[in-house]
Amino acid sequence: MxxxxxxxxxxxxxxxxxxxxxxxxxxxxxxxxxxxxxxxxxxxxxxxxxxxxxxxxxxxSINIGYSEEKINRAAIEGINKGNNLTRPSIIELKAAELITSLIKSADMVKFTKNGSTAVTAAVKLARAYTGKKIILRCADHPFFSYDDWFIGSTNVPRGVTDETKKLTKLFNYNDIESLKKQIKKYKNKIACVVLEPSSTTCPKIKNESSCCHKSKCDRNFKKKNHFLKEVQNLCKKNKIVFILDEMITGFRWDIKGAQNFYNLKPDISTFGKAMANGFSVSAICGSKKIMELGSITNKKQEKVFLLSTTHGAEMNGLSAFIETVKYLKDKxxxxxxxxxxxxxxxxxxxxxxxxxxxxxxxxxxxxxxxxxxxxxxxxxxxxxxxxxxxxxxxxxxxxxxxxxxxxxxxxxxxxxxxxxxxxxxxxxxxxxxxxxxxxxxxxxxxxxxxxxx
Ligand SMILES: Cc1ncc(COP(=O)(O)O)c(C=O)c1O
CATH class of the missing domain: 3.90.1150.10 (Aspartate Aminotransferase, domain 1)
Incomplete structure (x- = not known):
């Protein structure tokens, strides 16, 4: 062939x-x-x-252009500062403050190098927070992570244990009944719901067709109830962690995330791809009460080993991220x-x-x-x-x-x-x-x- x-x-x-x-x-x-x-x-x-x-x-991963002068220069400045130091870098703090100021649902953030790692960390955190095991993931979204919890639920599950496969269940986008059915079936066993805010279409508002294909969307997601808000409400009611994977939608739908576009407040959201115009940065962001499980401050709390990677906060990527956000806004x-x-x-x-x-x-x-x-x-x-x-x-x-x-x-x-x-x-x-x-x-x-x- x-x-x-x-x-x-x-x-x-x-x-x-x-x-x-x-x-x-x-x-x-x-x-x-x-x-x-x-x-x-x-x-x-x-x-x-x-x-x-x-x-x-x-x-x-590119939303401005390949090899953009300004973004490259910022990345090179990061490299010239040593790129990866022994303690947190000034750029690291700046980037964390930037994303938490931009994304309303994000009180805290951890950066890493690729999206899979971030989404898997979100799932782990949800399990730690709820003490539950089942993951409900959207069947219509093609990819969340190369890790077993996701791959075990695809057509290519070879190498994943049966125990792991059993813990991930599916529901469909724009089909709230399919989610309700799973919540009923696995009641009190569900750690999280994970989906993209949108991939090929927008969330349905009642029975209206779900996408206007216009650049000035006139569907008023801010004021109306829609599929994703119903997902969010169901999660809240059933004490399930609501995870939005914004790997593709982030920094494309809206500078503050598709969650702002659709008026949502996920417990955890994940970003990556275009956030640094092609440089390797991804992030898991979320509410303090959940993200803090990975912290070192609460002495009484059993600690969660959240992301911990040697290269997760490299200055080239994080400098590119800061410059990308500036560019997206300026232009x-x-x-x-x-x-x-x-x-x-x-x-x-x-x-x-x-x-x-x-x-x-x-x-x-x-x-x-x-x-x-x-x-x-x-x-x-x-x-x-x-x-x-x-x-x-x-x-x-x-x-x-x-x-x-x-x-x-x-x-x-x-x-x-x-x-x-x-x-x-x-x-x-x-x-x-x-x-x-x-x-x-x-x-x-x-x-x-x-x-x-
Ligand atoms: C929605 C979504 N989540 C997660 C990922 C994984 O990101 P990465 O390839 O950076 O690991 C992808 C990659 O295509 C994706 O589209």
Missing amino acids: FKNKITKKLLKVIPGGAHTYSRGADTFPANTPPILQRGKGVYVYDQNGVKYLDYGMGLR KVIKKNWEYGEALIKGANRIAEKMNIKKNFYFSGVACSPIYNCLDKDNKPSLKFRTLFIQEMLKHKILMPWVSISYRHNNLTLQKTLVALEKVLKVYKKALEFGPNKYIKGHIIKPVFRRYN
């Missing part, structure tokens, strides 16, 4: 050929550059220096990204509609984080058609495995994208008519969470 020489080399020395499964060669069409040498703004360059307009944006990045997303959704859908294939290809999602939907002629989600779409976009030097918007996406990149899309959808239309197989060159992309290779 993998004929490319570089891919073969990668697979020889790295299981999966990359350090995230979603970067692996099996999840991209055969004409994708097998390896990249650098990124600048919204462009990435392959091994031969060929330039691609990127919508992957470092697995959504109104988040507003601009919402507007770009809305324009992309509208522009793409206009083209699909004009070509009479909108039932088979369309953009949707929250405007700051659009998604595209590839369906076959029977209107069923299709990995073949998704492969074809990504393959054809690549022919126009656009890398769009998903859509992650950053500040450096601008009018020019939007126009370039829409021009390419029109040409790509012509091929898509033919494939609907004559079948996709003859248009796909190479393998069909596969989902990360599959039991067999």
